[in-house]
Amino acid sequence: xxxxxxxxxxxxxxxxxMAGVTDVxxxxxxxxxxxxxxxxxxxxxxxxxxxxxxxAFMTLTTDAEKIKIAQIFGHEPQxxxxxxKNPLLEKFDSFDINMGCPAPKIVKNGEGSAxxxxxxxASKIIEAVKNGTSKPVSxxxxxxxxxxxxxxxxxxxxxxxxxxxxxxxxTVTQGYSGxxxxxxIAKVKASISIPVIGNxxxxxxxxxxxxxxxxxxxxxxxxxxxxxxxLFATLKGNEGKVDRFEVVKKHIQILREHFEESWLKLYIxxxxxxxxxxxxxxxxxxxxxxxxxDIDACLDILKDVLNENR
Numbered sequence: 001x002x003x004x005x006x007x008x009x010x011x012x013x014x015x016x017x018m019a020g021v022t023d024v025x026x027x028x029x030x031x032x033x034x035x036x037x038x039x040x041x042x043x044x045x046x047x048x049x050x051x052x053x054x055x056a057f058m059t060l061t062t063d064a065e066k067i068k069i070a071q072i073f074g075h076e077p078q079x080x081x082x083x084x085k086n087p088l089l090e091k092f093d094s095f096d097i098n099m100g101c102p103a104p105k106i107v108k109n110g111e112g113s114a115x116x117x118x119x120x121x122a123s124k125i126i127e128a129v130k131n132g133t134s135k136p137v138s139x140x141x142x143x144x145x146x147x148x149x150x151x152x153x154x155x156x157x158x159x160x161x162x163x164x165x166x167x168x169x170x171t172v173t174q175g176y177s178g179x180x181x182x183x184x185i186a187k188v189k190a191s192i193s194i195p196v197i198g199n200x201x202x203x204x205x206x207x208x209x210x211x212x213x214x215x216x217x218x219x220x221x222x223x224x225x226x227x228x229x230x231l232f233a234t235l236k237g238n239e240g241k242v243d244r245f246e247v248v249k250k251h252i253q254i255l256r257e258h259f260e261e262s263w264l265k266l267y268i269x270x271x272x273x274x275x276x277x278x279x280x281x282x283x284x285x286x287x288x289x290x291x292x293x294d295i296d297a298c299l300d301i302l303k304d305v306l307n308e309n310r
Contacts, residue, residue, distance in 0.1 A: 001195055001217045003163050004136045006067055006093055008218060012036035013232055014166075016199060016222030017071040017096070017140075019103075020270070024060040025254035029229035029247060034236045036218075037067035042098050042106075045074030048083035059088045060258055071140070073098040075110040077124045081132035094135050094163075097125060099153075100142040102172045107145075113172040116145045119156050126160035136163040140199070143184055145172040154188045154196075164195035166220050176223065186214040208235050227274025245299075245306050248275050252295060265295050272298055281305050 001008040008014075015022060015030040017039040022030075027038040040058055047055045061068050070092040074080050084095050099122055101112030108114075115122040122139075129137050139157045143150045148171065157165050167188050169181040180200025189196045198216035202208050203224035211219050225231045229247065233239040251271065255264055272289050285305060292298040 001164075003094075003195065006136060008067060009036050011212065012218040013235060014069075014197060014218060014220040015039060015225060015232075016166075016220045017041055017098070018222050018226070021226060023058075023255065024062060024258065025251040026229060026271070028062040028064045028254055029251055030225060030232055031062075031064040031066055033230045034232035034238060035066070035229075037069055037094075038065050039069040039071050039096055039220075040092075041071070042101065043070060043072045043083070043089075045072050045076070045079040045083040048072065048086045048088070049079050052086055052088055056088055057258065059092075061091055062254065067094065068092045069094045069096050069138075071096040071098050072129075073101065073106065073111050075115065075121065075125075077121075077128035080125055081128040084129055084133040084135075092135070094138065095129060095133060096138045096140055096166070097129060098140055099125075100140045100168055100172075102142070102175050107172070113142055113145050116141060116149065116153055116172070119149075119153065122153070123156055123160040126157060126162055130161040138162060138164045138166060138197075140166040140168065142168050143171045143181065148184075150184060151187060151191050154192050158192045158194050162194060164197065164217070165192070166197040166199050168199040170200060182210060182214050185211070185216060189215045189217075202235075203231075205235065227271070227277055244275060245303050248272065248302060249299065252299070261295065265293060265298075268295060268298070272302060276302060276305060279305055 001012055013036055015035045015038040019041050022041055031038055043055050043058060070089050072080055072083050098112055099115045106112035139162045141153055167185055169184045185198045195217035197218045197220050198211045198214055199220040202211050202219055202221050230242045269290055288301055
């Protein structure tokens with residue numbers, strides 16, 4: 001899949017943007033295991049214009065990332081157009097506009113998936129971002145908010161200048177429950193001529209094959225990779241033996257290069273639990289991982305669990 005001067009390779013696999021998950025360390029790991037492109041956590045357009053220091057940590061990248069995509073959100077076209085010009089975002093290869101986030105606080109502000117109920121405004125935002133950058137611009141959206149208007153929305157994205165779209169085939173009301181509608185993804189692919197990236201419920205080889213059967217140009221993986229950045233290698237048929245402990249150590253090592261230990265020891269807990277989620281362990285061990293106040297001590301706990309389950 002080639003878009004502008006970006007070559008995503010054939011049938012690319014992308015790491016989805018996930019708030020509180022796709023930090024610089026996790027994106028590095030996903031890339032090292034084969035992700036063709038990675039997307040940042042959501043960046044507020046207003047924050048990027050008025051107070052970029054607030055979100056600067058989310059713009060950190062590493063050389064391991066092949067194609068770097070910054071995802072921005074907002075409801076004011078002028079701020080989104082200005083945001084993509086921010087020097088912090090110069091290193092990114094492409095921009096994605098979030099029009100699918102179902103989080104109530106985002107929707108309440110008329111942002112994210114709320115824009116699916118306002119096609120004229122959504123169109124103005126896409127056009128504004130396109131006018132603000134020469135880099136490829138994509139839009140991520142859902143099946144719909146008040147109504148399932150995903151086909152109309154997809155056509156609007158194409159007509160407004162989007163270079164490609166990513167479609168998460170759930171409604172806003174569903175959030176992340178139920179199943180992604182792969183038939184809807186196939187309908188979107190058939191209705192527009194720009195590339196379509198399919199997103200939703202890809203967690204293994206079987207679900208990956210089902211997603212590819214919709215005819216999409218690429219696949220985006222989110223929650224399926226949480227605690228398993230090696231999933232990208234598995235889906236590309238390149239998986240060798242994965243040393244889970246070394247993966248966790250690498251994640252922490254990268255984050256330690258950028259963040260204070262006092263912040264990191266709280267942040268990393270959820271990642272440790274994700275890395276260990278499929279391992280048999282007692283409730284007391286899980287509690288220790290969830291409450292441990294020292295990162296190295298947490299690593300020792302995880303190492304013991306992994307050794308017991310080899």
